[in-house]
Amino acid sequence: MSKLTLAEEAGRRRTFAIIAHPDAGKTTLTEHILLAGGAIRAAGAVRARGENRRTQSDWMKIEKERGISVSASVMTFEHTTSDGVAKMFNLLDTPGHEDFSEDTYRTLTAADCAIMVLDAAKGIEPQTLKLFEVCRLRDIPIITFINKLDREAQDPMALLDEIASRLQLDPAPIWWPAESGNRLRGMVEMGTGKFQPYAKKPAGSKEDVPHPAALPLADAAQYFEAGEHEALMETQELIEAGYPTFNRQSFLEGHMTPVLWGSALRHFGIDELLAAIGEWAPPPKVMPARKEAPPETRNAPAPVEIEVEPGHAEVTGFVFKVQANMDPNHRDRIAMFRMASGSFKRGMKLKVQNTGKSLSVNAPIMFFASDRELAEDAYAGDVIGIPNHGVLRVGDSLSESGLIRFAGLPNFAPEILQRVRVKDPLKAKHLKKALEGLAEEGVTQLFRPELGSDFIVGAVGQLQFEVMADRLGEEYNLDVIFEPSPYAEARWIAPTADGTKADLDDFAGKYRPQMAVDIDQAPVFLAKSSWETGYVSERFPKIAFTKTKERG
């Protein structure tokens, strides 16, 4: 039993994600953060964990062949920061490839803070920008880590200028690098003048050498070559005068980003980054929600807008991801549940808001770096895996009362729509189940046209189809063919404020061959071109054609 109050338990949690353009070093940084946090002992463990999973399913082969990561998961570790408080860190792993952005967006809904990793030679890249925009939309504060200082980098000031001008974010340098690449000497802390020397890996050696202990810059002459030491002292003064000092409030409000530097590969600047996360990243926040009876409850009171405090006694939270078949021998399905409040105990009964279904959570899983363990208790900010057989879906809200509903897990209109067929017609029924399973997990979207027996599968990127075909083969033993479909766009439809159900029925009647339903039986219009979408939206002003649908 914890001796801390609920609010204190929540207050010592840091739930964060790393966002980066592919190749900026997210995987390497994840690993080195886990090392710095004492969660793993040797570099290579994250990859090894990946390898291990890869042997389990062909899906993971794609990860290996393409060198990308497609599955998001969470890693939990406890680490005592310099303030003496033992904190629980929940690191959410987001896939980097742009075809999986939907998954990433959903994962970010469960994060309270993001670490934005930039490659020091490249600065802001397209995917960095996209992910940043999602964080801004969700008011997620951002800590910037500029990686790969051990290689030739851009001018640090130019990098900060780019952050300021392209992201409209005030960069507050916490450290300042002394050169980069072969000439990297270390970095100096703004305000304190503390110098952290960098130890180059000796030529021909496989082992990294530990970086020397930090010391006042004034005493660090031995780490520099002629002229460099004085130059850095001057730069420090210049930078301190020229950039704002870090202001936590401004960071939490999304106006400012603290900027740290380092090399994930050389484990340089990582302890400093972890300390910054522990010290500055926000604890679980108050979340807006609605108190609302499940649909179709008789005499249900009107829904009330509420704010859920992390220290609130009732267990509440939402499912932001479902991972199926982590172990293909057991058709397991694990819902990743982010807690917003309460004190969870193993064996507890929770109810799903939108279905009213109740489930006993007897085998919740905590994901540690090297192991999975049964979660005996959990608090706001924690992510637990709940094994289930399809009861839980992405976007579901769970709570003890069953009356709390969190909104805002979007489904995005797919950009590619294909028809899917199974080669062996006897397996058509099997295909339906498999497609529904993958759609529930959020791998792809599934549309069932009102006429005919085809399925239309939608995805944001081509790679999603490859993952899907692979998983259908490996996990469901189905050999499928994707064919072009006549459709270019899918739009969810509903009457506008001055429209009625009759308007909707009228439209659906006129466009019957292009009407479909999604996995939740919500009506969808399949347009043959974006021109057609424009045309029907003009002709039917009482119908809203929307590109996103909020689940849950």
Ligand code: GDP
């Ligand atoms: P991700 O795609 O963002 O997950 O990037 P990875 O962590 O897989 O890194 C991409 C490549 O950059 C790999 O070859 C890493 O070894 C390399 N890398 C990552 N961090 C550093 C670093 O700090 N310095 C150098 N030189 N290479 C790095």
